[in-house]
Amino acid sequence: MPEPLRCSGSFHSRELRFSRAMIFAIEEINNSTELLPGIQLGYQIHDSCASVPVAVKVAFQLANGLDPVFYTGENCTQSGMVMGIVGESGSTPSISMSRVFGSYNIPQVSHFATCACLSDKQQYPNFFRTIPSDQFQADALAKLVKHFGWTWIGAVRSDSDYGNNGMASFLNAARKEGICVEYSEAFYRSNPRSRIQRVAEVIRRSTAVVVVAFASNGDMRILLEELSLQPSPPRQWIGSESWVTDPVMLRFSFCAGAIGFGIQQSVIPGFRDFLLDLSPSEVAASPVLTEFWEDAFKCRLGKIADKDAHVCDGTEDIHTLQSPYTDTSQLRITNMVYKAVYAIAHAIHNAVCHDTNSTTQCDKFTRIKSHQVLTQLKKVNFSQNGYDVSFDSNGDPVAIYELVNWQKSESGSIELVKVGHYDASLPVGQEFRINRNLTWVEGGTQVPVSVCTASCPPGTRKVLQNGKPICCYDCIPCPEGEISNATDSSDCSPCSKEFWPNAGRDTCFPKPVEFLSYNEVLGIILAAFSVGGACLAIITAAVFLRHRTTPIVRANNSELSFLLLFSLTLCFLCSLTFIGAPSEWSCMLRHTAFGITFVLCISCVLGKTLVVLMAFKATLPGSNIMKWFGPLQQRMTVVFFTFIQVLICTIWLVLSPPFPLKNLTTYKERIILECALGSAIGFWAVLGYIGLLAIFCFVLAVLARKLPDNFNEAKLITFSMLIFCAVWITFIPAYVSSPGKFTVAVEIFAILASSFGLILCIFAPKCFIILFKPEKNTKKHLMSKDF
Structure with a gap:
């Protein structure tokens, strides 16, 4: 046969206070004229010893009426029939008890079993509680951790239904908040010490500063005792209600700064006097009170003293005792016991009493069943001492918590201080509020940092x-x-x-906008050369005009020379249209003006070359060719060649003209303002026509370069066309490969270089003779053979 179940371990005076709160509440109800008037409630209190086997044994004993003593006096009408159960304090014993009582439809109201699993009415249809479910506490703890920016935490829990289910709910809520867990360790008070040591070592070695502990006070006490044996790095403890509000735990000073959620503080009028009103006979009559008395005063009641304690002599004063039993400064769970008793009493009241006029009549001889009390318990809704009591469809109350903080007092002791609250009934985002400064680990005033990786800055x-x-x-x-x-x-x-x-x-x-501007050095230089070239052409024209009657001017086809200088002036000036921000008119003007003026220029050169070449052909006997190259024919030649370019430009502008464009591809970090070609065919047709005329002119000039003339203009035209062709041949690859505004600069350079090549090669030698060698500006000299 197995040995009888026995309690072992230390006495828990806080649990004794809970049982005394039940007695106090029942006596209040029995003396009430409003609640169950004329009916006396009886009770039995059993110690489960925080043991599931003991709790289950008691549950079967109560459910089957196997009590060793029944009160059979005439005042008790339903002796031995249990109408309701208050308890248990732990979730795991409560689960086991509920499975027993559920078969008998006996309602069970717990004051401290918070496992979210007990809200499942399919498994626990008879279970109610006056303390909120851990689901609410887990959500609140996750929001608390998120509120302070902690994303890297450690987690420890009791290896029980309370710890495992509570931690599972917390981890699920924490995952939704983006919080990571470095480790999650489970332990139980009955585990070998090596297991407790391993959990303590994990905490010491971890990098997470914040540790969330979802554990019962008994389990947590063993872990903290182990941690106190060897100093560990500072840890910010976040505690569940079970241990963070237990006054006994405040002795662990290295946990100063711990924060967590607790049940609201309460005041139960007259309760402290009731706790302290213990007569010697009452203590001697109760084994539990006897054990408490002997443990508190280190003496023996009516026994022979041993070496560790003396016989109690009656001078012991409970008023001077500093114990969780006498500490009523922060009644939290005690009020949950108080409310649980009143909830069952109200359910019984609603089952056996009815209101008549202004009075309440109760039939104490009515034999009610426990299932009737269970039905009425679901409907209770009352207020006692300012505390509302009701249950939702899951048997849970409204979740309201206080945020508590372990703070050091001036005397150096640890005190439990309320710093905020959490109300699950408020709208999302407004449930959690802090209204007082917190003290952190090691007494710090700055929120500790607990992250795996420091925050990534913007960028x-x-x-x-x-x-x-x-x-x-x-x-x-x-x-x-x-x-x-x-x-x-x-x-x-x-x-x-x-x-x-x-x-x-x-x-x-x-993005900065980039284009060839008049405000930058390159733009200024190119503009200066452009204006300078135009001025040079105008000066040259003025020199020719001033000496238009001289042989050298007359011998070089003055009409075409002046037209050539005019076209060169336009060529120099058209490069200015390439400088500045592109616009619709400037984009169309710059390419067409450039194309037309250059064709006009080359047409003039071509006309001069043909005149020179034909002039020598006309000197042959019987030649009458010059009549086809007179002034009218020269003008018509220039007009014809220029008209073709005008026609090409007109077609280009009509079909697909150039337009301003923001180039976003050449440079990623800046915008290039440029002129899109519109039709690439039109652009290359303009350039190709210019090149064709230039090559034709160059060929003719080469043919005429060795003609017997002292001042051979064909030779000068050859050099100018050679320069012109060289510039534009090199322009093409440079134009294609140059990025951004430098494309425009290359185009301007090509225009200026070819223009300067023409004016210098064709007109510079003539101006030099006109201005500095006037003795050579004679018909005789021009006709001589030794020029």
Whole structure:
């Protein structure tokens, strides 16, 4: 046969206070004229010794009426029939008891069993509680951890229904809040010490500063005793209600700064006097009170003293005793016991009493069944001492918690201080409030930091580390063209097309706009050469005009020379249209003006070359060719060649003209304002026509370069065309490969270089003779053979 179940271990005076609160409440009800008037409630109190086997034994004993003593006096009408159960304090014993009482429809109201699993009415249809479910506490703890920015925590729990279910609810809520758990360890008070030591060592070695402990006070006391044996790094403890509000636990000073949620403090009028009103006879009549008395005063009642204690002599004064039993400064769970008793009493009242006029009549001889009390218990809704009592469909009350903090007093002791509250009935986001400063680990005033990886600043993004939780990551700068403007961004967002990130890559700024401007050095230099070239052409024309009657001017086809100088002036000036911000008119003007003026220029050169070449052909005997190259024919030649270019430009402008464009592809970090060609065919047709005329002119000039003339203009035209062709041949690859505004600069350079080549090669030698060698500006000299 197995040995009888026996209690062992230390006496828990806080639990004794809970049982005395039940007696106090029952005596209040029995003396009440409003609740169950004329009916006396009886009770039995059993010690489960925090043991599931003992609790189950008591449950069967109560449910089957196997009590050793029945009160059979005439005042007891239903002796031995249990109408309701108050208890148990633990979730695991409560689960076992509920499975027993559920078969008998006996209602069970717990004051301290908080496991969320007990809200399942399919498994526990008879279970109620006056303390909120751990589901609410788990959600509140997760929001608390998130509120202070802790994303890297450790977790320990009791290896029981209370700890396992509570921690499972917390971890699920924490995961939704983005909180990572470095470790999660379970232990129980009956585990070998090696197991407790291993859990303590995990806490010591961990990198998480914050430790969430979802454990019963008995289990937590053993763990903290183990941690106190060897100093460990500072840890910020976050506690569940079971241990964080237990005054006995406040002796662990290294946990100063611990925070957690507790049941609201309460005041039960007259309760302290009731606790202290213990007569010697009452103590001697109760084995539990006897054990409490002997444990508190270290003496023996009516026994022979031993070496550790003396016989109690009656001078012991409970008023001077400092014990959790006498501590009524923070009644929390005690009030839950008080409310549980009143809830069952109200259910019985509703089953046996009815109101008549202004009085309440109760039939004490009515034999009610426990299932009737169970039905009425679901409907109770009352207020006692200002505390509302009701149950939802799961048998749970409204979840209201106090946020408590372990703070050191001036005397150096640890005190439990209320610093805020949590009300689950409030709208989302308003449930949690802090209204007082908190003290943190080691008495600090700054919120401790507990993260796996420091926050990624704006301008970076999080990249998870392989094989580690999501809270462990590396901070990688945003890719080029992307930003993140928030801390701990998981992704970077690209800037819009016309914006670019700053150096910190946390803000998008408008891209700088780039074009060849008059305000920059390159633009100023090119504009200066352009204006200078135009002035040079005008000066040259003035010199020719001033000496238009001289042989050298007359011999070089003055009409075409002046037209050539005019076209060169336009060529120099058209390069100015390439400088400045592009607009619709400037884009159309710059290419067409350039194309037409250059064709006009080359047409003049071509006309001069043909005149020179034909002039020598006309000197042959019987030649009458010059009549086809007179002034009219020369003008018609220039007009004809120029008209073709005008026609090409007109078709280009009508079908697909150039237009201003924001180039966003050449440079990612800036915008290039440029003129799109519109039709590339039109652009290359204009250039190709110019090149064709230039090559034709060059060929003719080469043919005429050795003609017997002292001042051979064909030779000068050959050099000018050679320069012109060289410039534009090199222009094509330079134009294609040059980026941004330098494309425009290359085009301007080509225009200026070819224009200067023409004016210097054709007109510079003539101007030199006109101005500095006037003795050579004679018909005789021009006709001589030794020029």
